[in-house]
Amino acid sequence: MSGTFEGHERNYSPLQLGGWLAMCEEPPRPRPPLLSMDRIAAMARRELLIYNDQRDVWHANIGPIPTPQFKQLHEGLGEVVGANRQDGEKVKPSVVVDAFPGLGKTTAVLDYAKQYYRDQILLHxxxxxxxHRRVPVVNITLTGNITIRGLNEAICRFFELPEKGNADQLAARASKATRTMGSSVIVVDDIHFLDLKRxxxxxxxxxFKFLSTVFPVTFIYVGVGVQARGVLTDGLSIEDMDLAQAGRRMTTLPLPPFEVGSEEGRLVWRQLLLTIEKQLVLANKSRxxxxxxxxxxxxxxSTGHFASLMTLIARGCRRAVRTKEERLTSELMDKVKNDVAAESARRELMAALEDGLLTTRPGRDTRGRA
Incomplete structure (x- = not known):
């Protein structure tokens, strides 16, 4: 390992066309080799720095992992998008992925969108x-102070088009680009920033309703507590929901957290951990x-939240590498900080597990007996 070295992060923005194409078209990241402790100890300083940097990037980007929840969400998205083959005068129903934070919903949706992009390029x-270049998927995200102009601007920014002009001019520019580039799906993340009480x-x-009539696409919205914010009811009460167009045009799909209250849930949790184990590049790891x-x-x-779990493992792996332990243990992980939400709920869950009121082990009852 000699010469100039750059980090292995792929610092693209999937909110712009160049970054989106890079995400969809770049080959999978190569996994660093799993070396023995003796081989690592024999490395020169620079060689070791490069190897450890490669492992940091690898551990930070493990996944997506096709869990049952992940697969079910993909199936639901595929069903709606695949059935939306209506002609131009008809409005295509939309999808809302509504789930708690930290469950990997954006990752799961982008993974579906990436595969959809590849399939459409292969097909057409x-x-x-x-x-024109075919761009089957558009990817944007909302902000807390979203406006009509800002929304149209975000679509133009994705296509790397000029962002000057009023809202109508930007909408026309975005609509034309969507049609000429063969776009059929628009992902809109952070839809929960829309508060229909405002x-x-x-x-x-x-x-958005207007865009769904002039853009020949399926909108996939991603957010937290979308229904509670009135997005599905046009801001109306539940009693008046029949009057809401959105409720008839949108299908909600969940992404539940991992649960260990059932044998099925415990088996899923175990399989997830086994899958992650195989991906770790630590000299002293074991099955x-x-x-x-x-x-x-x-x-x-992690409280069963995928993002919290992967953050904890990535940080734990880095500590295991720097301390030369090269494996994960509870003693080592106790020194690793996780996100605030996970840390806040940790004590109660740990107490339930230690008291035998809860278990993650398949084949055991809540009293911990086999």
């Missing part, structure tokens, strides 16, 4: 009949290091 080719946000929500030795511990530290 990289260019449209008019000779007048200006209701205006933006109505603009069951996560799934057996740390199963309860990791559930308590």
């Amino acid at each position: 080719g990289p260019t449209t009949p008019s000779g 007048t200006n946000h209701r205006v933006v929500a109505n603009h 069951g290091m996560l799934a057996d030795d740390l199963s309860d511990y990791l559930y308590a530290r």
